[in-house]
Amino acid sequence: MKSALNARLLSAAELTRQNATFADIGTDHAYLPLFLLDSGHIGYAYCCDINEGPLDSARRNAEERGRSEQMSFILTDGAAALSGKGITDYAICGMGGELIAEIIDRAPHLADSSLNLILQPMTRQEKLREYLASHGFRIVTESYSFDAGKYYVCMSVCYDGNCRDISGLEAIAGSRDSAFRGREYRLAYLKAKLSSLERAASGKLEAGMDCSADTELIEQLKEYISKL
Numbered sequence: 001m002k003s004a005l006n007a008r009l010l011s012a013a014e015l016t017r018q019n020a021t022f023a024d025i026g027t028d029h030a031y032l033p034l035f036l037l038d039s040g041h042i043g044y045a046y047c048c049d050i051n052e053g054p055l056d057s058a059r060r061n062a063e064e065r066g067r068s069e070q071m072s073f074i075l076t077d078g079a080a081a082l083s084g085k086g087i088t089d090y091a092i093c094g095m096g097g098e099l100i101a102e103i104i105d106r107a108p109h110l111a112d113s114s115l116n117l118i119l120q121p122m123t124r125q126e127k128l129r130e131y132l133a134s135h136g137f138r139i140v141t142e143s144y145s146f147d148a149g150k151y152y153v154c155m156s157v158c159y160d161g162n163c164r165d166i167s168g169l170e171a172i173a174g175s176r177d178s179a180f181r182g183r184e185y186r187l188a189y190l191k192a193k194l195s196s197l198e199r200a201a202s203g204k205l206e207a208g209m210d211c212s213a214d215t216e217l218i219e220q221l222k223e224y225i226s227k228l
C-alpha cells in the first residue's frame, strides 16, 4: 500500500482485510477509506459520522478524488445503524478508548466472529482492553506507530465469545496472546505509560493516599518492560 497517510492511520489501513466491505465510524475527512480505495485494497466504503461538518468534508474529498460512486455517507451515532449491510471490517479510530467501547456496546451486531474491528484509541487504551476482554472480544494484533511526536496503538479485534477479566498489567500492556507490530514504538509507548503511572502514584503519595496497588502495578510493568 502506498500514498500519503499518516503513520497512525496507515497502521489502521494495514489491519484492514483485502477486499473488505468497509465502514469508517467517525470518518471526519474520510482519509482512511479514500486511501484504501485508492490503493485498491477495498472496493466500497461506508463513511459515517455523528456530525454534518465532517461528513461534508468527507463528501468533498470523495468528489475531488473521483471516488463518490464507491462510497456511502451516513449521518449516524456509532455503528448500530449499519447492521445488515454486509460490512465485514469496521474502523473506529481517533477517539477515546471509552467512547470506542461505548460505540461497540451500542451495536450488538458487532459481536460476530466473522467481523474485523480496527480500533485506534487515542486515550484510555486500558479501559478499552478491559471492555473487550470482558465482552468476549479478542485482540488479534496490536500495531504501534509514531507520528508527529506521539506514539499510537491500533488493534485488530474479533469476537470469540470468551468473556474474561484481565489484570491491570494486561490492560496496560496487552495480552501475551496478541501479535505485536512496531516493537520499538511499543517499548517507547510502554515506557511513557510507566512514567505517567509513576507520576500519578507520587501525586497520590504526596496527598497522603494509599498507592500500594499503583506501586505493585508499576513494579509489574517495570519487570515486563525489562523482558521485552
Ligand SMILES: C[S@@+](CC[C@H](N)C(=O)[O-])C[C@H]1O[C@@H](n2cnc3c(N)ncnc32)[C@H](O)[C@@H]1O
Pocket (backbone or CB within 6 Å): 009, 025, 026, 027, 028, 029, 048, 049, 050, 051, 054, 076, 077, 078, 079, 092, 093, 094, 095, 103
Ligand atoms: C478526531 S476525529 C477522528 C477522525 C478519523 N477517524 C481519524 O482517526 O483520523 C473523530 C470523529 O469522530 C466523530 N464522532 C465522534 N463521536 C462519534 C459517534 N458516536 N459516532 C460517529 N462519529 C463520531 C467526530 O464527529 C469526528 O469527526
